[in-house]
Amino acid sequence: xxxxxxxxxxxxxxxxxxxxxxxxxxxxxxxxxxxxxxxxxxxxxxxxxxxxxxxxxxxxxxxxxxxxxxxxxxxxxxxxxxxxxxxxxxxxxxxxxxxxxxxxxxxxxx
Numbered sequence: 001x002x003x004x005x006x007x008x009x010x011x012x013x014x015x016x017x018x019x020x021x022x023x024x025x026x027x028x029x030x031x032x033x034x035x036x037x038x039x040x041x042x043x044x045x046x047x048x049x050x051x052x053x054x055x056x057x058x059x060x061x062x063x064x065x066x067x068x069x070x071x072x073x074x075x076x077x078x079x080x081x082x083x084x085x086x087x088x089x090x091x092x093x094x095x096x097x098x099x100x101x102x103x104x105x106x107x108x109x110x
Contacts, residue, residue: 026050 021029033043
């Protein structure tokens with residue numbers, strides 16, 4: 001009986017979490033976390049992870065289309081080498097940092 005109660009409660013918690021995360025904008029969730037006094041480092045880490053998730057998704061789609069076309073660069077074609085595993089992520093990260101700098105300059109940030 002105790003197992004059933006724990007299973008139902010945990011299932012309801014997970015379903016509530018899924019509903020909340022699918023219906024609330026992520027920036028609002030971050031604001032709630034800040035007001036709940038979650039450590040600033042954790043909130044910042046979540047914000048950065050969310051931001052770069054889309055960059056990595058776009059890069060992954062780009063690499064898949066290149067692989068299907070048979071045009072992957074030689075450096076990234078051999079992913080067995082540990083040094084080559086990080087290379088596909090370096091290009092989008094550099095691209096976003098350049099974009100961020102341009103946006104900051106336009107917005108008047110120093």
